[in-house]
Amino acid sequence: MSEPIYVIGHQQPDTDTICSALAYARLKREQGADVVPARTGALNPETQFVVDRWGVEIPVLLDDAAGEQVILVDHNEYSQTVTGAENAEIVEIIDHHRIGDIETSEPILFRNEPVGSTATILTQLFDDANETIPTQTAGLLLSGILSDTVVLRSPTTTERDRAAATRLADIVDVDYEAYGKELLTQKSKVGEKSPREMVLSDFKEFDFDGQQVGIGQIETVEPSVVLDQQDAVLETMDDVATERDYAVFLLLVTDLLEEDSTALVAGPEVEPVEKGLDTTFTDREAFLPGVMSRKKQVVPLLEDAFGANSA
Incomplete structure (x- = not known):
């Protein structure tokens, strides 16, 4: 058989x-x-x-x-x-x-x-x-x-x-x-999860010009449930970035009602992320108006930025 x-x-x-x-x-x-x-x-x-x-x-x-x-x-x-x-x-x-x-x-x-x-x-x-x-x-x-x-x-x-x-x-x-x-x-039942479960629940890993980059996304109608735990979430992101030797771990907290995202970042290579997304992180946080799609609005921009960064 x-x-x-x-x-x-x-x-x-x-x-x-x-x-x-x-x-x-x-x-x-x-x-x-x-x-x-x-x-x-x-x-x-x-x-x-x-x-x-x-x-x-x-x-x-x-x-x-x-x-x-x-x-x-x-x-x-x-x-x-x-x-x-x-x-x-x-x-x-x-x-x-x-x-x-x-x-x-x-x-x-x-x-x-x-x-x-x-x-x-x-x-x-x-x-x-x-x-x-x-x-x-x-x-x-x-x-x-x-x-x-x-x-x-x-x-x-x-x-x-x-x-x-x-x-x-x-x-x-x-x-x-x-x-x-x-x-x-x-989709918004993120408050029932631990910080590690939250940041890894919708997560993908990419190789951008030889550098490993993790990009997670939390889609919710209540972003405050995540952002109110920001210290614990960032600590967890640091742990994951260290464990997996990521150049960057980017987390998008996407507000499904307002149709925008707040980005949190961990890892040493923040500059190409800022360049690619045309933003500045303050206390490891940046607001991304109108950004909802990791696939279309984030991944291509970071792939280009990391490629340019190594040129």
């Missing part, structure tokens, strides 16, 4: 990555493949709400992918993927982020599109395969889109995201604005 293929998203899984793994596994099974949805870690409160709301089983935990066949969704960088991915056979990638450093020995299906959510791409893949989207799966896909685009308010949102969300909301018979507000409420 052959081993299954695991569909798995990035570390510190968010709602889009879990819903994409579940939905794509469903599509691949409909096409006759032996595929299992998987995850790299625990679900956050929003994602737990989603799987409960739509009555699906939590994907299996895959601690080490070495020797396994895997399909990567919602990421394509080794620094963000499951342990052992370098020694796994990566057979497909479905993503909406920048092209990273993953290499394969043979050509694979690699679908990468500039949309606000991997779930938007998967909605199209169901259409491409002439497969009907079941209600349960439509609920997952809608959740992934609304979560990753902050209910279609993020600057990463495209017309394709809006069209897909409208269509999926019709399938499941919900008002996506009302449902989106439920997701935002769940």
